[in-house]
Amino acid sequence: MMNKLSFEKKKENTRTVSFKVDPDTSKNLTYLREFYSSSSGRRVTTGEIVKQLINIHTKETKTW
Numbered sequence: 789m790m791n792k793l794s795f796e797k798k799k800e801n802t803r804t805v806s807f808k809v810d811p812d813t814s815k816n817l818t819y820l821r822e823f824y825s826s827s828s829g830r831r832v833t834t835g836e837i838v839k840q841l842i843n844i845h846t847k848e849t850k851t852w
C-alpha cells in the first residue's frame with residue numbers, strides 16, 4: 789500500500805504538462821485534489837499530485 793502524500797505550504801517552480809484522462813480517472817483525481825487540499829490546509833493542484841507520484845514511482849523502480 790502506498791503512503792499518504794505530503795504537501796508543504798510553499799510550492800516549487802514548475803513547468804506546464806498537459807494530458808487527457810478518462811471520466812473515472814477524472815473523478816479519482818478530483819477526489820485526491822479535494823482530499824489533499826483538505827488535509828494540507830491549502831489548495832493542492834493536479835500537477836503537485838502527479839509530480840509526487842512520478843517521483844515516488846521513479847525512486848521505487850530504481851530499487852528493482
